[in-house]
Amino acid sequence: MWRGSLAAAKAPTVREQLMEAPSWTELTHAYGPADNIPALLAAARSGAPPTSANDEPWFSLWSALSHQGDVYTASYRAIPDLIDIAESRGGQIALECLHLVAAIELDRQRPGAPAIPPGLVAAYNAALRRGLKVVQGELPKTEDASWVRKLAGSVLGGQFEEARALIEAS
Numbered sequence: 001m002w003r004g005s006l007a008a009a010k011a012p013t014v015r016e017q018l019m020e021a022p023s024w025t026e027l028t029h030a031y032g033p034a035d036n037i038p039a040l041l042a043a044a045r046s047g048a049p050p051t052s053a054n055d056e057p058w059f060s061l062w063s064a065l066s067h068q069g070d071v072y073t074a075s076y077r078a079i080p081d082l083i084d085i086a087e088s089r090g091g092q093i094a095l096e097c098l099h100l101v102a103a104i105e106l107d108r109q110r111p112g113a114p115a116i117p118p119g120l121v122a123a124y125n126a127a128l129r130r131g132l133k134v135v136q137g138e139l140p141k142t143e144d145a146s147w148v149r150k151l152a153g154s155v156l157g158g159q160f161e162e163a164r165a166l167i168e169a170s
Helices: 014-018 037-046 058-065 073-089 091-108 118-136 143-156 160-169
Strands: none
Touching: 037 058, 037 073, 037 091, 058 073, 058 091, 073 091, 073 118, 091 118, 091 143, 091 160, 118 143, 143 160
């Protein structure tokens, strides 16, 4: 008698999910084509934590991906990478990533924000779920860190009005 077993289907990795996503050259950010974003993300993976709002690559990432309350298709594509960086680097880098992720997701809720490209939806949503786990993990214990944790936790938990209230109160 044949005894077959059904192995549990393994969830695709982020990299596998991103195989369906548009390439960076097909996406845009505040200043046009997004082909410069991978280099900025690579710098964030290995660079020093920011000490001021003008520190690179963070200034350029914020300017391009969350520009004066506007988001872009490249903003959405950057989310899985930003969460990867937060998970691997921790500390102040994780806070900066979570803050940018929260800003992008909150601004995505605005009328007129572009839709997430169809090939990116699964990776984007999976990254948001992973981001919530980062928020719940070990982060620096400073006043700024506490605020970012509350903001990111609210946004990633779908509590957008709570997040807006935090921003207005700051």
